[in-house]
Amino acid sequence: MKLGVIVPQGWTGEYDGWEPDRAWARTVEVAQHAERIGAESIWLFDHFHTVPRPSDEITFESFTALAALATETERVRLGQVVICNGFRNPALTAKMAATIDTISGGRFELGIGAGWKRDEWLAYGYGFPETRERLAMLHDALEVVSRMLEPGREVHATYEGEHHTVSGARNVPKPIQPTGMPIMVGGNGPNVTWRLAARYADELNVDGLSPDELREALPTIRSRCEEIARDPDSLAVSVHVWWGTEEWKTPGAPRRDLLAAYAELGVSRIMGLLQAAAASDEALEALADDARAAGVELEA
Numbered sequence: 001m002k003l004g005v006i007v008p009q010g011w012t013g014e015y016d017g018w019e020p021d022r023a024w025a026r027t028v029e030v031a032q033h034a035e036r037i038g039a040e041s042i043w044l045f046d047h048f049h050t051v052p053r054p055s056d057e058i059t060f061e062s063f064t065a066l067a068a069l070a071t072e073t074e075r076v077r078l079g080q081v082v083i084c085n086g087f088r089n090p091a092l093t094a095k096m097a098a099t100i101d102t103i104s105g106g107r108f109e110l111g112i113g114a115g116w117k118r119d120e121w122l123a124y125g126y127g128f129p130e131t132r133e134r135l136a137m138l139h140d141a142l143e144v145v146s147r148m149l150e151p152g153r154e155v156h157a158t159y160e161g162e163h164h165t166v167s168g169a170r171n172v173p174k175p176i177q178p179t180g181m182p183i184m185v186g187g188n189g190p191n192v193t194w195r196l197a198a199r200y201a202d203e204l205n206v207d208g209l210s211p212d213e214l215r216e217a218l219p220t221i222r223s224r225c226e227e228i229a230r231d232p233d234s235l236a237v238s239v240h241v242w243w244g245t246e247e248w249k250t251p252g253a254p255r256r257d258l259l260a261a262y263a264e265l266g267v268s269r270i271m272g273l274l275q276a277a278a279a280s281d282e283a284l285e286a287l288a289d290d291a292r293a294a295g296v297e298l299e300a
Helices: 020-037 062-072 090-103 118-123 131-148 193-200 211-226 253-264 282-293
Strands: 002-006 041-044 077-080 108-113 157-160 165-169 183-186 203-207 236-241 269-273
Touching: 002 020, 002 282, 020 041, 020 062, 020 282, 041 062, 041 269, 062 077, 062 090, 090 108, 090 131, 108 131, 131 157, 131 165, 131 183, 131 193, 183 193, 193 203, 193 211, 203 211, 211 236, 211 253, 253 282
Parallel strands: 002 041, 002 269, 041 077, 077 108, 108 183, 183 203, 203 236, 236 269
Antiparallel strands: 157 165
16 A cells, blocks of 8 residues: 655645745645655645635645646656546646646646535536536546547547537647556445446545445445456555544554554555644654554655
């Protein structure tokens, strides 16, 4: 199991009261520190307003921030946990993703989900479709994104869906990764989201599931692959640990046990935000110590 670090961007209030330039400088410092401690990847949330309630405080936008972080780091992979499909036309999403892949030297991964934070949708003028429609939009988006990212300069994407359509869309540059850009579908819905992950994704990212909950879910996740004759072992499963989880934010034995429990289940990587990292270098150092003790694979 590998370690991903969600870099502070203000969404959970970690930058409340900060000036933007100071906050951004700290975001860069944490990203670089995560690289030094051996994290495999760094991540951002894809949100516009603070949580749980919108406030007039900093929340850096994810795509522009990741493009900048790509130039400030050398090794770590980069992505979002996960983008809200409804915030952007999926063809534009694919274009931005491929551009960041070039900027980063082939380190970008596209994490995508249906979206859920109602206040952001409404405030930014997207409406807020029912869950069924948001999932149907995600299906169309995955079709579009998959075709837009398909290797070959001469490959022009065409797809006509109920919610998203492209017609001969060019996307150059393509992702520069030799095996293509990994797609990660995020969400906990066993009936639709996990089927979409089985069909389109390299990785399924579950949100906040405890080790016990994940243990119960794994047979269903595998069955979603088997339904379409896909090898279940070819779909990686990762976990986003919520920042408020006591075992995650508390250094020592509880966090080590948590990490070890996920690793035992075959989780490919775990990613989480340590709010304390916004103010203290010691937070990431302690995380690295606990990860190492739990058998998590850290990069040299």
